[in-house]
Amino acid sequence: MAWFKKTKDIKADKKVKIPEGLWVKCDSCREIIYRKEIDRNLKICPKCNYHFRISARERIKLLVDEGSFVEMDAGLSSDDPLDFRDKISYRDRMEENRVRSGLDEAALYGEATIEGHPVIVVIMDFSFMGGSMGSVVGEKVVRAAEAGIETRRPLITVASSGGARMQEGMFSLMQMARVSAAIGRLTDNGILYLSVLADPTFGGVTASFAMLGDIIIAEPRSLIGFAGPRVIEQTIKQQLPEDFQRAEFLLERGFIDTIVDRKDLKKTVSRIIELLA
Amino acid sequence: MRYYLEFEKPIEELELKIEELRRISDGKDINLSSEVKKLEKKVKDLRTEIFSKLTPWQKTLLARHPDRPYTLDYIPLITEEFVELHGDRRYADDKAVVGGLASMGGNPVVIIGHQKGRGTKERIRRNFGQPHPEGYRKALRLMQLAEKFKRPVITFIDTPGAYPGLGAEERGQAEAIAVNLMEMSRLRVPIISVVIGEGGSGGALALSVGDRLYMLENAVYSVISPEGCAAILLRKEGDLSPEDFSKAADALRLTAGDLLGFRIIDDIIPEPTGGAHRSIEQTAKSISDKILEALEELRPKAPGKLVEERYKRLKRIGSFLGE
Ligand SMILES: [Zn+2]
Numbered sequence: 001m002a003w004f005k006k007t008k009d010i011k012a013d014k015k016v017k018i019p020e021g022l023w024v025k026c027d028s029c030r031e032i033i034y035r036k037e038i039d040r041n042l043k044i045c046p047k048c049n050y051h052f053r054i055s056a057r058e059r060i061k062l063l064v065d066e067g068s069f070v071e072m073d074a075g076l077s078s079d080d081p082l083d084f085r086d087k088i089s090y091r092d093r094m095e096e097n098r099v100r101s102g103l104d105e106a107a108l109y110g111e112a113t114i115e116g117h118p119v120i121v122v123i124m125d126f127s128f129m130g131g132s133m134g135s136v137v138g139e140k141v142v143r144a145a146e147a148g149i150e151t152r153r154p155l156i157t158v159a160s161s162g163g164a165r166m167q168e169g170m171f172s173l174m175q176m177a178r179v180s181a182a183i184g185r186l187t188d189n190g191i192l193y194l195s196v197l198a199d200p201t202f203g204g205v206t207a208s209f210a211m212l213g214d215i216i217i218a219e220p221r222s223l224i225g226f227a228g229p230r231v232i233e234q235t236i237k238q239q240l241p242e243d244f245q246r247a248e249f250l251l252e253r254g255f256i257d258t259i260v261d262r263k264d265l266k267k268t269v270s271r272i273i274e275l276l277a
Numbered sequence: 278m279r280y281y282l283e284f285e286k287p288i289e290e291l292e293l294k295i296e297e298l299r300r301i302s303d304g305k306d307i308n309l310s311s312e313v314k315k316l317e318k319k320v321k322d323l324r325t326e327i328f329s330k331l332t333p334w335q336k337t338l339l340a341r342h343p344d345r346p347y348t349l350d351y352i353p354l355i356t357e358e359f360v361e362l363h364g365d366r367r368y369a370d371d372k373a374v375v376g377g378l379a380s381m382g383g384n385p386v387v388i389i390g391h392q393k394g395r396g397t398k399e400r401i402r403r404n405f406g407q408p409h410p411e412g413y414r415k416a417l418r419l420m421q422l423a424e425k426f427k428r429p430v431i432t433f434i435d436t437p438g439a440y441p442g443l444g445a446e447e448r449g450q451a452e453a454i455a456v457n458l459m460e461m462s463r464l465r466v467p468i469i470s471v472v473i474g475e476g477g478s479g480g481a482l483a484l485s486v487g488d489r490l491y492m493l494e495n496a497v498y499s500v501i502s503p504e505g506c507a508a509i510l511l512r513k514e515g516d517l518s519p520e521d522f523s524k525a526a527d528a529l530r531l532t533a534g535d536l537l538g539f540r541i542i543d544d545i546i547p548e549p550t551g552g553a554h555r556s557i558e559q560t561a562k563s564i565s566d567k568i569l570e571a572l573e574e575l576r577p578k579a580p581g582k583l584v585e586e587r588y589k590r591l592k593r594i595g596s597f598l599g600e
Contacts, residue, residue, distance in 0.1 A: 073600070082530050086510040135595040142592065154336035164479075164500050169529050170541050173500040174594040176479060180455060181448045181462030181591050185453065188463070204500075206451035207439075207479045213460055226479075227441030228450035233440065235441050245446060255449050 023138035028221055052217045053199060055101075056125035057107055059158055063266055064112035066122060071110040073143060076136045078105075082169045092169040094129070096268055101127040105162065107137045109144040111153070117277075120148045122157040126200070131161035133205050134168040136175055138175025141209055145182035145193075154192035154277045156269060159210040162228075176208040185213045192277040194269060197224050197247070197256065200225055208219045211277020216256040217265070218247035224256075280343045284335050288551075290319040298334030306315070313355040324551050329497070333532050334523035337503055338496045340474045341437075344419075344554040346561075347406075348375055348390030348433040350372065351473065354561035355568070356381050359388070364415060368448060371412030373404045374484075382569050383432070387423035387486060387572055389416045390433030392525045406475075407440035410453035413483050417457050420464055429467040429572055432484045437502065454483040461486035461589060462501070469571045471546065472496040472533075473553070488587050489571045490541070492533035492562070498541075499531035517540035541594060 004179040027048030038045065042062060043052040060069050077094075084090040098104060098257050112121050122144045124131045141157065148155040164172040186193045195204075195213025196266075199222030207226055210216075218224060225245040233240060243249045250256045260268045281289040295316045302309035331339065339345070352359050361377040364370040376389035394403035416432075423430045439450055462469060468487025476485070476498030492498060501509075506525035507517050530536070533545045546563050553560040575583065 075599040077598050079596040079598050082528065084528055086528070135597045139597055141594050157541050166506060166529075168596065169500050169538065169595050170498060170536055171533065172476060173465065173482055173595065174541060174591070176455075176482055177458050177462065178591045178594060180458035181486070181588055184459040184463045185588070187459075204479055207454040207483075208458060210448075210453070211452040211455040225446050226454070227446065231441045232443065232446065236443055240443070244443070253447055253449070255452055 006107060006176075022136075027256065041191075044262055048084075048221075049261070050221050051199060053126050053160065054129060056103065056123040058217060059123050059125075059198075060112070060121070060238055063156070063158070063269070064114050064119070065116065067107060069110055069112040069121070071108055072147070074104060074108065076105065076139060078134050078136050080167075081135070081171050082167065084167040084169070093153035093167070097128050103128045103138070105136045106131045106133070106165075107140050107149075108141045111147070111151070114156070114266060114273065117270060117273045118151070118153045119273070120144050120151070120153050122155070123155065124158060124160045124205070126160040129165060130157075131205070132163060132172070133161060133175050133179075134165035134172045134173060135206075136176050137165075141175075141179040142182040145179075145186055148186060148191050148193075149189045152271055154190065154194060156194045156196065157204050158196040159201045159212075160198040161201055161203070161205035163205055170222075173193050173204065176204045179209040180212060183209050187214075192273065194272060196265070196269075197222060199223055202226070202228055211255070214276070217258055217260050217268065218250065218256050219262060219265075220247060220259055222247045224250055234257060282335070282338050282342065283496060284331075284338075288320060288324055291316055291323065291356065294565075295320065302337060304503075316363055317499075321550075328501035328550050328552075332523060333497070333526035333529070333535075334503060335534050336495050337497050337522075337526050337538065339466075339552050340497045342552060342554060343395065345474055346553050346557045347395070347435060348388075348392050348473070350557060351433065351561050351564060352379065352388060352557060354380035355565040357383075358527050360490040360499040365418055367414055367493070368411045371404075371409050371415055373406050373440075374403050374412035374416055376416060378428075378482040378567070379431075381565065381572075384429070384569070384572055386429045386572075387419050388431045388433070389419055390473075391481075393435060401403065404440060406436045407438060408436065408444045408480060409440055410450050413439075413453040413457050416484055417460055420461065420468075424464050424466050427466055429469065429575065430464070430487070431568055432470045432487070434472040434476050434481045434485050434496075434498075436477045436480050438477035439483070454479050457483040462591065463582060463584055467572065467578070467583060468570055468587075469575070471568070472498050473564075476531075477502065483516070486587075486591070488542050488575055488583065488590070491544050491567055491571075492536065492542050493547050493553055493564075494533055494547050495552055496533055497531045498533075498536060499529050501529070503529060503531075527558045571592075588592055 026045040029048035109122040197218040356379040359378040391408035394400035470485040472492040503522040503526040507521040549556040
């Protein structure tokens with residue numbers, strides 16, 4: 001599989017965070033914008049509508065009713081099954097990411113309400129190891145799906161990920177099968193599954209639960225795909241079209257239901273729940 | 278002409294020498310014949326020695342060996358009958374995935390596998406065994422056909438990965454893989470998978486979710502290729518060396534032995550010394566025996582029980598701390 005991580009140096013890293021300082025250059029339209037204006041605007045560029053990446057905590061604030069989120073199984077952590085190390089050990093790398101992101105893992109899940117509707121939500125955070133899916137992320141998605149079945153609540157996932165987590169080897173790859181099997185059970189039980197794709201969603205996450213939603217919603221301009229753009233460029237030896245793998249491209253090709261602005265996401269999700277669940 | 282990998286060079290030398298001596302003696306010269314016998318013993322010992330301690334990177338190279346048998350090489354040897362079926366009924370017939378109806382030891386089954394090509398022209402036609410979405414959708418169509426007629430599904434895994442190209446993305450590579458993973462997890466007939474060569478990430482996984490997962494002794498299965506892993510780890514590109522790949526292959530724990538230890542696969546199918554291509558017949562027999570044994574176990578199970586056990590099997594694959 002092509003790993004978005006490979007493209008990290010070139011495209012992704014620039015967009016990971018809004019850089020420090022009073023002024024910010026939008027990565028999409030390259031306009032210089034006053035930081036406070038972006039913060040006031042849900043981290044959306046007022047000039048071009050590019051949706052900057054936001055943390056899982058910020059996402060929760062935007063998506064669910066205030067104070068309704070109760071995190072579940074927050075304590076799960078990876079056991080480093082391969083005893084993996086590159087320049088530093090996987091354990092140290094995780095610790096580094098914990099300190100830097102303030103998160104224990106690349107996803108958190110729990111119960112919440114959206115405009116009063118009880119739901120189970122899984123929120124990914126790209127700032128923890130590129131949102132990569134290892135055993136813990138896989139386990140959280142599986143448990144979230146099972147909680148959805150048990151409580152008969154719709155499952156909402158918000159993806160933002162470079163793909164499977166290399167440091168857990170085949171354990172990571174197998175999470176793709178595990179989470180897909182768990183999503184299959186939602187269908188068997190008639191539970192609504194709504195998948196939201198945020199910038200960027202790639203590799204093993206796209207090729208598993210993210211693309212299996214009954215309803216799939218993407219944020220404007222987000223990059224979504226299987227193989228990372230640089231890997232594809234290297235393979236086909238030509239430049240990719242400008243809109244390639246953007247949410248708008250996927251909508252055009254028929255792979256997502258709709259593109260929704262961040263400010264309208266909660267309302268749209270709530271409306272879909274009312275109409276379906 | 279046999280193809281020899283770098284680490285097989287000492288074997289090549291001896292084998293060429295034996296051939297040469299045979300040619301000269303023509304079986305008549307007694308002294309030469311005994312020399313040949315001696316060398317044959319020597320090459321056998323050498324092969325045993327080299328192949329008893331292959332590194333993960335050497336196994337990766339062996340799994341990609343140009344003479345290694347592919348799905349369509351095994352099918353005639355393990356089936357009495359095979360009717361190949363084509364196309365996904367949506368877009369195209371992907372030549373990197375083959376499949377059809379077969380009879381194995383009297384059991385009607387559906388066989389699906391990745392297919393690499395041999396020789397430049399055929400390799401390109403098979404896209405080096407890298408499927409497009411239509412390959413995965415063709416596989417799913419055949420699996421659903423198997424389900425309708427209550428036929429077990431046998432899959433052979435041998436791909437560097439799903440193809441990372443423009444058309445593949447446009448036609449939903451990720452969606453095709455995801456749907457296969459989900460549908461295979463709930464298919465109401467037995468699914469038995471054998472990794473016969475390269476298990477390349479999601480593109481391999483999309484044909485290998487099932488009730489039994491076996492690997493040939495020298496097959497590899499990994500979340501990322503050693504080359505890709507090395508490029509990420511060393512943060513450089515272009516001038517990576519075989520030593521870099523070797524380190525990455527070690528770190529990834531991608532051999533059959535590793536994965537059996539992790540209980541990610543169910544068993545290892547032995548290969549002849551020197552690799553599957555040294556005796557396709559022998560390898561095919563071992564594969565066939567294993568599949569028939571698994572069929573015996575799985576066939577009596579009611580569909581509901583089968584699917585439930587498959588889910589439990591998947592669920593236990595994870596490595597984390599905490600409740
Ligand atoms: Zn902008």
